[in-house]
Amino acid sequence: MKNKALQEQRIRGYFIEATKEILKSEGLKSVSVRNIAEKAGYSFATLYNYFKDAKDLVFLCVQDFQTECTEHVTARSAKAARGEKKLRAILLAYLEYFVQYPGIFELFYVEKLSDLNKQPATAPLITGFLDKLCEEEWKYLITGKTVSTAMAANKKAALLYGLSGLLLLYINRQMPAGYPAFLKAATTFIDGQLKDMNA
Structure with a gap:
């Protein structure tokens, strides 16, 4: 047995x-x-x-890819100092992972969720992923009074939408042209969001 x-x-x-x-x-x-x-x-x-079908397999893959991405992000941001620097390193590693695997980005953020799986857990699993990666650093910044809870919520939303948009344009339209230009645009955007977060 x-x-x-x-x-x-x-x-x-x-x-x-x-x-x-x-x-x-x-x-x-x-x-x-x-x-x-x-x-x-x-x-x-x-x-x-x-x-049951291929969708069951895709749902399991979403979980595996999130684990894989989390490991990548953890390794790439391990040496960064806590707070804004760590948050910046996490966000850049997150982008790096999806540029390396554009098919996974499309699976997470472009495909209709109804095409993936009918399980209600799929949507929050995917849409809450970036927040989950950054959760400890946001808590650290809020606890240290570097940023207010309201400001953190605004910045989280801006980062999710902004980074998703940057990835979408780069992966599907090659805009900006070339990875160095993409990285520069992404870094400028992240730095702009993390600047002036006083509570």
Whole structure:
């Protein structure tokens, strides 16, 4: 029985990894039961023994990608001093991750949620992700009276919408042209938002 459970877990893992690879390289438009099964090395009928449909797999991938992005952000911002500098490092690492994996950005912020999964947890899981990454630093700034709770809420919203817009234009329109120009525009925007946050 133990071996059967391990085998089932392994096969589930193959399907999840196959879905992640498709999402990273080709985006949601290429995710289908047949494509996933082929990439995983199993028949599409086998997939249905483990998952309801491809949307179930996509939802699991969203969670995995968030874990992956969180690890990337944590590693890239580890040496930054607490407060505004740490927040800046987190935001830049967040952008870096999505530029590296534009298919994941599209999955998170461009695709209609109804196309991903009908679970009500999907929307807050995705839309609250940036706030979750920055949560500790915002608490640190509010507790230290560097920023008020109201100001922090305004800045969080501005950063979410602004950074999403910057990524959308860069990934889909190559505007600004080239990564250095994008990074400069993003850094200018972030610095402008983090400036003058006195409580």
